[in-house]
Amino acid sequence: MTAKILSAAPVVAQIKKDLILRCEALKKRGLTPSMCVVLVGDSPASMSYIRNKKKMCEEIGAKFQLRHLSEKIDSTEFLNEIDKLNADPSINGIIIQLPVSDKLKNLPLPNLVVPEKDIDGFHGINTQNLYSGSTDLSLLLPCTPKGIINLLKFYHIDPQGKNVVVVGRSLIVGKPLAMLLSNLNATVVLAHSKTKQLRDFTHQADIVISAIGQAHFFDRSYFNPERKTVVIDVGMNSLEGKLTGDVNQDDVKDVVSAMSPVPGGVGPMTVISLIENLISATEKQSKG
Ligand SMILES: NC(=O)c1ccc[n+]([C@@H]2O[C@H](COP(=O)([O-])OP(=O)(O)OC[C@H]3O[C@@H](n4cnc5c(N)ncnc54)[C@H](OP(=O)(O)O)[C@@H]3O)[C@@H](O)[C@H]2O)c1
Known part of the structure; x- marks a missing residue:
């Protein structure tokens, strides 16, 4: 017996085709799905994960932006930043890139992003499903x-x-x-x-x-x-x-x-699922 290799490549290609079509349909209605990643500090591993998310976002035609915050940011300023993004109608999906700095790690991180924009799927309302x-x-x-x-x-x-x-x-x-x-x-x-x-x-x-x-x-x-x-x-x-x-x-x-x-x-299956969540979130938000 030699194990079959369950490669992500053909699965990602199939899902990507569908996401491109859904993204185009949203754009025709004047809505470009837009993701914002919040990064605290300069971890090279986080930077590399973020690059993969950005690349996939752009490949399907969605917008990507990075909110890069200093390692020194305190919890009040950080919460203000997340509130601003939660309220910004031009952003459909928000990710808080983990890990955050020691100063922030005791905040209730999974519940900071509003459930409708929580494309990581960590909010209690989403995990309730x-x-x-x-x-x-x-x-x-x-x-x-x-x-x-x-x-x-x-x-x-x-x-x-x-x-x-x-x-x-x-x-x-x-x-x-x-x-x-x-x-x-x-x-x-x-x-x-x-x-x-x-x-x-x-x-x-x-x-x-x-x-x-x-x-x-x-x-x-x-x-x-x-x-x-x-x-x-x-x-x-x-x-x-x-x-x-x-x-x-x-x-x-x-x-x-x-x-x-x-x-x-x-x-790669994780990254494409994130983009899928972004498109689903944008579709739901557009329905009000
Ligand atoms: N491919 C991806 O997209 C992706 C996504 C997320 C994570 N990851 C990777 O997946 C791995 C796990 O990450 P995570 O964040 O889920 O986990 P984590 O928070 O690091 O926790 C590790 C878990 O493994 C258990 N564990 C550790 N050593 C063990 C052992 N010898 N035998 C049995 N269980 C053991 C721990 O048990 P206790 O609870 O008892 O401590 C804990 O539940 C990491 O390598 C991470 O980089 C990959």
């Missing part, structure tokens, strides 16, 4: 979980009735993803750093999704070849200067049935 059991991917849902479901769909991998192990329980990936998969009728185990005997769970899994942030953590010992497991690798780690996932792909490729690559897997 997941708690209510929704599977509607046109809602403003968190982008990485939405991108993973679209990747699985494209490759005809239906989570219904499957044993799925999600490793990592962050608010941006693991928790919303586990909820979305449960809504799609998967049986979900949400594992984390205190999980004992993780292999006992992954050996029983039809799908394993790793979001732990540790390069090459998963080797072949975590998988049972008889289960023909599908592996989705969310990790973005640096190993010897190279972007590397949580899964040692060379080691596992002959014991799993399919795996998403790093780079070229969940990363």
Whole structure:
């Protein structure tokens, strides 16, 4: 068995075509979808993520702007900036690029952007849709979980009735993803750093999704070849200067049935989901 590679490229190309058409339709009505990213400080990793968002925005014909704030900004000034963007009718989607500075990290960041412009899908009103059991991917849902479901769909991998192990329980990936998969009728185990005997769970899994942030953590010992497991690798780690996932792909490729690559897997799916959220947000705002 050699694992099929679940590349994002054909999925992104398909979604992009649809988004270009939706963007053109909005422009004909005098509305150009416009995204604003708020960046605090000069982290090179954040700059690189922002470049990818800008590129994709421009490729589909939407507007992009960066609100670059000093590391020294205090919480009152920061909240004023977000209020201004929330009230600005020329901006349809706002992202607060994480992480922010230490001075700001205790603010209720997920709830600062108004729900209608919350294209990261972090606001309580938007995540409520997941708690209510929704599977509607046109809602403003968190982008990485939405991108993973679209990747699985494209490759005809239906989570219904499957044993799925999600490793990592962050608010941006693991928790919303586990909820979305449960809504799609998967049986979900949400594992984390205190999980004992993780292999006992992954050996029983039809799908394993790793979001732990540790390069090459998963080797072949975590998988049972008889289960023909599908592996989705969310990790973005640096190993010897190279972007590397949580899964040692060379080691596992002959014991799993399919795996998403790093780079070229969940990363681009996350970016295109963000742009999809921008277009959906603009369409909804235009309806009032
Ligand atoms: N491709 C993308 O678009 C994308 C998007 C977002 C994140 N990421 C990447 O995904 C990774 C995770 O990021 P994140 O922000 O979701 O997570 P995070 O906030 O860094 O949390 C990591 C999670 O992994 C768990 N964990 C850590 N070590 C573990 C271990 N040895 N065994 C089991 N669980 C373990 C932690 O458990 P505890 O809760 O017990 O501490 C925690 O829940 C990072 O590499 C990040 O760069 C990629």
